[in-house]
Amino acid sequence: MTTGSAESAARAVDDHPAMDHVARVGLVAFGVVHLVMGWLALRLSFGDPGGEADSSGAVRELAQQPFGEAIVWAVGLGMILLAGWQVLEAAVGHRRDDGVKRLRKRLASVGKAVVYGAIAASALKVVAGSGSSSKKDGTTSASATLLDLPLGQLIVGLVALGIAAVGVYLVYKGATERFLKDIEAGGASGRVGSAYVWLGKCGYIAKGVAILGVAALFGYAAATHEPDKSGGIDEALRTVLDQPFGAVATGLVGAGFIAFGLFCFAWARHIDR
Template sequence: MTAPGTQTARKVDNSEAIDHLARVGLLAFGVVHLVMGWLSIQLALGDREGKADSNGAIQQLAEQPFGKALVWAIGIGMVLLALWQLVDAVVGHRDLNGGKRLRKRLISLGKAVVYAAIAQSALRVAVGSRSSSQGDSTDSTSAKLMDLPLGQFIVGAVALGIAIVAGYLIRRGVLKTFLKDIDSDGTDGKVGTAYVWLGRIGYVAKGAGVLSVAALFGYAAATHEAKKSGGLDEALLTVLEQPFGPIMIGLVGAGFIAFGLFCFAWARHIDR
């Protein structure tokens, strides 16, 4: 017999209100990625003023005309996106059974945490509190982990976890598994084909970016130097210093833009 609370949660999960909530959140997520892509391309062209991560994108938006209003909209949208994934984590993926359902719900929970973190950053900026540097925060966290017993092993495990997320994103793009989240109208015809390619390119680019972060954490664990770790912006700066670095960063930036555009298509053709 199903508990009343679970029945209510399932009704919420099946409601059109959740669809609308998800659409607004995806639009906000798309805007963040468009700005991240633009900042990455600027980085590839030699401009190092803006940080090419979600925090940097939010700060950049806040500095534009009507920027605070847009950042408020981004923050609220990301809260809604986090709530959508939280509902999925509790009662979603009911078409699956056993371990597959548990895995999908854990993934939804992880997404909810990520979206909530972006929302917190946006809302802090919206109310006038300048977001702290992600790189400094990452270094501090890494240093604390490194000081723990088996700290080097823990940081290595974090690197492995980030690499798994990167692999998931790349696999999602290569195998087009994201198509399960889009209705059939979103993949029909030339426009649908364009949507599919935006998704494939976007997921692979996101995966490549996250993989570079995993590499930094892995290097920090191997060298026992917390300052070798960092967030996405630090990872891109490291890649920038390599042969053909600007080209690679430019491609990643273009991929972020592709993912942002795909989020707009996803919002229009969402299929939960």
């Protein structure tokens, strides 16, 4: 098969109506993960330190519920479908745009595919019985490896800036309601549509704030050359929890995660690819 015919085939798959259903299944799974992340963050804000308030912790929490293994399998499958959709989007999607804007969106799809694939891998590890290790350990190990490289502190600092850029963009996307481009116009109309908009605003802003917390941890690790100071969303929330009014801030982020999870369900219903 030539490159041209392969690209045409990929476009045909991406444009097929069945891909809407693939994306919907994935978005529902993504929403479930965020609902559990929000619940874990709220528990943390109320003084329950059990569970990690990130995607890996959410998957492990789901596994402990009745029919947990089946639920985690379903979430893993949904995330695989969502990652596959974004791989197609990265390869041949975003054709409404051109030039730099199309390239930027395709690169964003690559990043999304990596995130969704990582959640799917966490789910598969849990059902395989090897998902009990702490995500903090993995993050610390990666940070230590980077810091040991020549110019390691600079590299980790750049990673922190990259993570911060994602966080700022998510806050911007929520505050300006740019996420409405992803759903049908009818999905944002009426009282129900207004509720969807508020869920999206709160959800995106909360996710952005949490990711900015992760960026701050990586930045601190780079500045102090202490890899154990880095971490993911769970570590960021626990750091915030130790600050004045930390319980309130952590609770608000948890509520925002829940809002984003509910928005994902609305997004799945009114998706506009």
